[in-house]
Amino acid sequence: MQKSRVWMFFVALAGLCWGVYVPLVAEGGKELHSAFAAFLCVGAAYFLLAVLLPILILGARGKRPAWNGRGISLSTLAGVAGAAGALCVIFATVVFPGPPMFVAPVIFALAPVINTIVSLFWHPDEGAFTIGAPREPVHWSLYLGVVFAGLGAALVLLSKDLPGILAGKWPDFSKGYTFVIFVLLAGLSWGVYVPLIAQGGKDLKNSYASFLCVGAAYFVVAVLLPLLMLWLLSGRPDVPKPEFGASAVTLATLSGAAGAVGALCVIFATFEFKGPRMYVAPVIFALAPVINTIVTLFWYRPQATPRSPAVLALPEALPHWSLYVGIILAGLGAALVLFAKELTEAKHAAHLRATGHAPNAPVIASEAVKP
DSSP: OOOOHHHHHHHHHHHHHHHHHHHHHHHHHHHHOHHHHHHHHHHHHHHHHIHHHHHHHHHHHHHHOOOHHHHHHHHHHHHHHHHHHHHHHHHHHHHSSSGGTTTHHHHHHHHHHHHHHHHHOOGGGGGOOOOOSOOSSOOHHHHHHHHHHHHHHHHHHHHTTTHHHHHTTTOOOOSOOOOHHHHHHHHHHHHHHHHHHHHHHHHHHHHHHHHHHHHHHHHIIIIIEEEEHHHHHHOOOOOOOOOHHHHHHHHHHHHHHHHHHHHHHHHHHHOOOOOOOGGHHHHHHHHHHHHHHHHHHEEOTTTOOOSSOOOEESSOHHHHHHHHHHHHHHHHHHHHHHHHHHHHHHHHHHHHHHTTTOOOOOOOOTTOOOO
16 A cells, blocks of 8 residues: 655645745835834734634534633644744844845754753643653753754854854954844744644644634734734834835735645644654754745845845855855754654653553644744
């Protein structure tokens, strides 16, 4: 019997969606001249795909989720974390003086590390606030993955200035590195997002119900909040007014659609994959930063005409080789970290089954959703 390869399609599509998310939202924000306007478009896309779509699917299936306060709260908190991470990504790309290819790989390397730490030490099945040591010994690949992810992120951040550093000219780190704060906050938000949505889906016993709660949170945080901020900032002369052109709105909305579709594709990938789910997420987190870099290299705004729209062409100048090495290390590190986490959790589940204390089978994969 031939094994299904459909899961590979969803893995590739999820990596593609998350890989193009940052370039799309960065370009949309530049054309809109407002981070909150770009965030509003992202929220509108999430409302369509993460609220209306789950409602239609739940209605068509006729299966009532196990609605409960704990599941709704955790899933909604996941949506708040995801939306906060999306906003931090927008601010990071706005503050960063260079192309977004230097921003996304660091976030993709940081988020899995935080996700793994939270997942290993937070045991929600034993109580909402139960924190303790990992229930099984951590696999050695976790430590190697953290080293690779950290080294890769450092190389990405320093790749712009590495030629000068090798020549003995250190950059002024007090200038132009504000974006690191938003990168760290984005990694933190997306890192806690996954454990929250995973446990919320288990409690609700329905992945689409938890995704609906995420969409509701996005509507509040990424639609109502940007509308309020745009209204409050509209009378300030030092704040540029958003330019809601068709191209700008389309790009920013497509970024939100890419994030939501990527989340759905991971759910489908883990459903279609017939083996242990631990192999799905590492491939996606290794693939996304590579796709992000390829897209950013060949789809960019020419430096000579900063007001012109982005074009699809060969890059004017290739980045330093350390950027590519950093992206490979960051992706490999993220993959190893996630693999180690899932392997540890699988061993713990097997131990519980062997001792007759098997937990309920999860409806949603722990690595299944990202903003």
